[in-house]
Amino acid sequence: MIDNDLRKILIEKVLDDLPLPLTLQTIKRWTDDQFVREVDFISKPIKLAELIVITALSRPNSDMFVNVWNNLSNQDSGDLAGLAKLVQDLGNGGVEWQVSEAKTVLSWAFEHDPLTTLDGFPFVDRTEFRRLLPRPQGETTPACLVVLGEEKTGKSHLSHYCEAYAKSRGSLNVGIAKQMGQPRRENVRTIALHLAKGLRTQFSVRPPEHAEPERDAKNLADWIARYTPESDIPAIALIDGYGRSDLPDAVHVFIGTLASLIASNPAAQERLRLIVTGYDISRLLDYGVDADQYVLGPIERSHLDSWFRTSFPDQPGYRYDSAVSQIMESVDASQPHARLENLKLEAYAVSLEFGP
Template identity: 35%
Template sequence: MLTPSEFQTLAQLVFEKLGVNPSSDEISVWVGRQAVWQLPTANKVIQVAEWIVTTVLDQPTPDDLIRVIRSADNQQPGFKSLLDLATRLQREPGAWVPARKGGLDDWTITADPLTVGDGEPFLDRLKFRQFLPRIGQDLTMPKCMLVTGDSGSGKSYLQDFCKSFAASRKDFAVGYTKLGSSGLQDFSPRIPSMDLANGLRPDMSKVPAFHADQHRDAKDLASWITTFTPQRAVPALAILDDFGATTLNEAVHTFVLELVRLVQKDEMAARRIRIVLLGYDPKRLTDAKLQYDTHILEHVDTEHIDEWLRLRFPDQPDYRYRSAVEELEELIPERGPTRMRMLNIWVNLVSAKFKPAGP
């Protein structure tokens, strides 16, 4: 019932109403107390807001969506299409089509979220997005994908996008773990395995007992993840970020390599999980005789920014997009370790000019 732009707008307004660290009682105001118990693990409030919108779109009647639209109303002209929809559904409830009617959400690339995290922009990365598992399309996601790019190219932003992607679709899950910067020699393989479990949701009653031999423990944990992660309509993603440090406990590498090996050798495991390694050492994979596909992140340039602005804020005069891109050209560094961070900050600030002014 909602276009991708309307979905993003409504989620953003719900996010603004939720405030910082909303309680379960505050969330239940939007979806009801029973639905709150189904709230997945969400690290950021925008993910909660997206889940709220997705949940009301799944309901058999339009009542919850109408209520959410009216509660999120900020009295601005840009909200008019949603208010018109609420009015029409109130007048003609028979026009309601639940998002899950027929068993499918919109898995097309055109329905991909345009923002991540707490409303931050996610620009382009079309080549990466084309690999993501999608219902109704051939599965092209490699069993193991090694994502590479210069420092500041935005590798870590991919997990933010994948979480937003999962929040707006059912039957898809993302597990994510990132290496810390201290205590690497004593870093236990239990840490990344439990990080991944937060998103993949394997059967926690089957967690292997701790073994004193950390390499044995690492292999047991990898087996648990690949065996007891639920099989969904499409494989889940296990994303491991920044595990390339030379001082890292070797048992953690044992966990990573065993995870890849099991997904490659076991077709049932591959139906459950695909592995994405952000910035891993390819030599370790090669030495372990493991197959992988390399994906190099393309450079996000002003053409990508222009396209994103037109999708995020449609139906504006051309000069507004051109003016915004020209302004950003002066602000965003061409290269460097902070480039994508600066790019997202400035695109977000410039985007405010396209939003309706506050009361």
């Protein structure tokens, strides 16, 4: 009655609308008396959202499913059109309720990772980077990771991918701070606020600004590490492009302190992981942090071929060869700084025409 893709969308919508903090009254409003009696209280919203949906779909009648639907705040969104019609048909007798098998659909399996960013650009040959991202199955992944690589090798592109990685699961928070303006004018509070917004750090306990920038930086790092909420999966704080030596000292104090607080505290690692791109490892060593490293290499023909075969399976072999050749021939290998951007754009353009 409801396929896995639509079931996953429904879980994400329930997760977005569940009011926090969770209470028994909240759970009852979304479900029914039987659910409240039978379920153990769940403090993690993603687990509750998923259980609500799979329970509603496995009930012998549609009452709980319709109740879940009635609690959604944005029923007119395009991705819910199929559910809206189902509810309408159930109401007028146009369709009979069919019990669905209760099963988890928000898979964190590596093979279910998205292969594009949210804007549709391919994420090519970053397999080992994906293996370093936090997952809930208990794999050991780095508390602090530094991404290295030459200029224009795609370090910033990783931040766009992390957003897609989080969005595809619905239970992972990602806070991103990017160095955009004049380095000497960077404000450490602005960096911290960008991170805190995505991480859903508790703003009510944000420290007041200290007159000394370095002290302020330490206070802000402590706030992020201490008051980012625990979830099913550690959130990702991604700091992109702050490796320049001409940045204010307070910026480096903030990064070093945050890395140290996460690396040295298992409780903090349950809440948060840190990824820093293009940063001097020695600066983190000064704070006692021996961070893991991931080095970005160039995109090659074989990487593109693998991406197309994974993204568009069961196509004739010549289609893969033709697509990759078209991309590689359009890129000027004599301009290495522009090569990745051109590869990304060309791969995107070709992928739009690559469907069956």
